[in-house]
Amino acid sequence: MSNTLKIGLVSISDRASNGVYQDAGIPALQDWFTHTLSSPWQAVTRLIPDEQTDIEANLIEMADYEGCHLILTTGGTGPAPRDVTPEATLAVAHKVMPGFGEQMRAVSLKYVPTAILSRQVAVIRGGCLIINLPGQPKAIKETLDGIFAAVPYCVDLIGGPYIKTNPDVLVAFRPKSAQRPA
């Protein structure tokens, strides 16, 4: 088990958590990881409303007690009053990783000018990398495709398991000194 990557998948939405509509974020994420990863992984999932204290409590519990190495949130990163995912994520951060947000917006900007409204951040808490993703399945995929090449090496550096990917889908990048034989 020690080399199994534990991934937290958190969908943040008042309406999905109330059952007003079906959450599409977690299935999109599970699908993406099923296609992309070739090393062992397991997911822990959460569906929670846009409440900052709830989001913070869930992120802390998943990082510190569930032992997630990687948490992906989806939803709640826009400018609307109920969108508080970035605030909750920054509140539990030990280190801020500004390059992820910059790159996610740059990638999304190729598709829609409103990408600059997205307030996504990424942070490290202990041995866990937490990344905010957009809410729409199409944007989730575009964004992950644009940043994930850097995630395996980041997880190495914070003490997590060695992530391998299906090279036809996505090539993980590591400096030569950090590469292990296939």
Added chain:
Amino acid sequence: MSNTLKIGLVSISDRASNGVYQDAGIPALQDWFTHTLSSPWQAVTRLIPDEQTDIEANLIEMADYEGCHLILTTGGTGPAPRDVTPEATLAVAHKVMPGFGEQMRAVSLKYVPTAILSRQVAVIRGGCLIINLPGQPKAIKETLDGIFAAVPYCVDLIGGPYIKTNPDVLVAFRPKSAQRPA
């Protein structure tokens, strides 16, 4: 009146506010909005020195009491000791919108390498989007041209009036579900 966009135009400059020279920022902004917007709008203007407490007080008054939906500042975003516009803007923020600053610098970088010295930020305070712009009329126009397509949808999301633009000048972008008939 309820569908009239109220715009705050704030020129921040010791010399212009002292009358040492004529402010060029507010006229440039009024000119830009006159050409670009096709829905009703009105402007509230302020000319203030580079004093952080004055800037904060004016932003709060315009957002909370004047009911501005959008505030554009011009000037005071460089590295000089008197440049404090970003600090004042962040101090009155409810939400930070990092994508605007990133995109404004990326746009200006096409014109001048010193664009990376600009410290512009954008934030939301209640129902008001506040964006820092550069001081020079030419740079004001370049920057607004590069970000404004995302502003109408942002104002929708924080409860403001539905902004329409002259499509030959600038096409506002909204997801289909947020579009209203012309």
Added chain:
Amino acid sequence: MSNTLKIGLVSISDRASNGVYQDAGIPALQDWFTHTLSSPWQAVTRLIPDEQTDIEANLIEMADYEGCHLILTTGGTGPAPRDVTPEATLAVAHKVMPGFGEQMRAVSLKYVPTAILSRQVAVIRGGCLIINLPGQPKAIKETLDGIFAAVPYCVDLIGGPYIKTNPDVLVAFRPKSAQRPA
């Protein structure tokens, strides 16, 4: 002496400061400045471990007491637990300069996808511009080549000496009103 640029070169590394391996950062920086600058400069160097309080104390001492106009750090900007250079730099900041970090990551991203893991920041403290650079000599050069055109004008604006560069190596950019005859 008053027109001599004083540059602080700070290599931040547990292993290099312990003598486990030879520091390569400061020699790379000295080499870069020797090739690039044509106006007088002198360097003050420090080799310190990845300890936030040590880094902060050294930055303050170099900016406030040694009178450095420019400090370049190398190392300690990644996601690993011991990487705390950005936190130390932000802790001593009077002004944050977000454009440098954005541009350094954008430049490095042309070479490696893991550039988004770099957490480099730049700040101003009094009359000193402090910029975090990566740790590898190759990345130091790529990054400086990508941002330095804006540094001389920034140093002008915070009251430092007028920096001149060898135009075959790097052309410094200043608005016309700030240019002096060669």
